[in-house]
Amino acid sequence: MLIRLTKAEDASAVVALDRQANPHPWGEKLIMDAFDSRQSWVVQAPESGEIVAWLCASQLYDQAELELILVAPSIRRQGIARQLMNAWLQVLQEQKVAECLLEVRESNAGAIGLYESLGFAQVGHRKNYYKTPQGREAACLYTLSLNEIPQGD
Numbered sequence: 200m201l202i203r204l205t206k207a208e209d210a211s212a213v214v215a216l217d218r219q220a221n222p223h224p225w226g227e228k229l230i231m232d233a234f235d236s237r238q239s240w241v242v243q244a245p246e247s248g249e250i251v252a253w254l255c256a257s258q259l260y261d262q263a264e265l266e267l268i269l270v271a272p273s274i275r276r277q278g279i280a281r282q283l284m285n286a287w288l289q290v291l292q293e294q295k296v297a298e299c300l301l302e303v304r305e306s307n308a309g310a311i312g313l314y315e316s317l318g319f320a321q322v323g324h325r326k327n328y329y330k331t332p333q334g335r336e337a338a339c340l341y342t343l344s345l346n347e348i349p350q351g352d
């Protein structure tokens with residue numbers, strides 16, 4: 200799998216991935232805005248060239264925030280999200296970013312498992328933050344101090 204920064208021509212593939220892989224799709228407009236104003240990376244399958252994962256993040260001074268990570272349903276639980284998160288965290292460390300933040304739906308056990316396996320710690324809980332078809336659910340706030348991760352070679 201190839202992990203690389205997103206290019207403008209990836210937008211339609213990312214919109215299609217969002218439709219297929221995101222239980223709460225962002226839609227074309229938000230994704231186009233993200234291409235303009237955020238940092239993002241894709242994972243590309245080696246032979247088909249298909250875009251199978253996307254990570255979108257923002258950065259302000261020495262803090263970064265994960266906005267979204269998506270992996271195509273057919274290739275989940277193969278470590279793709281972990282590799283993509285690690286690639287992103289390594290870039291942040293190289294840029295001397297100190298802290299990484301994210302918010303996740305309380306019901307999203309898969310994503311919470313991923314973040315906790317990478318060392319993120321829960322620091323907050325916002326009740327009734329997200330809409331659901333049944334009503335509302337809480338957001339869990341997580342943080343990771345990048346100073347605590349050993350630097351790679």
Ligand SMILES: CC(C)(COP(=O)(O)OP(=O)(O)OC[C@H]1O[C@@H](n2cnc3c(N)ncnc32)[C@H](O)[C@@H]1OP(=O)(O)O)[C@@H](O)C(=O)NCCC(=O)NCCS
Pocket residue numbers: 220221222266267268269270271274275276277278279280281282303307308309310312313314316
């Ligand atoms: C969350 C998501 C990105 C994980 O992608 P993935 O490539 O399957 O994750 P990985 O294979 O790298 O998993 C790494 C670890 O995360 C945890 N994890 C991932 N999916 C999990 C699940 N469904 N249930 C429990 N733990 C899970 C596990 O600890 C896993 O390690 P293990 O497989 O060795 O047990 C993917 O399920 C997805 O795209 N979900 C829909 C979009 C979404 O919810 N994004 C996050 C909100 S921003």
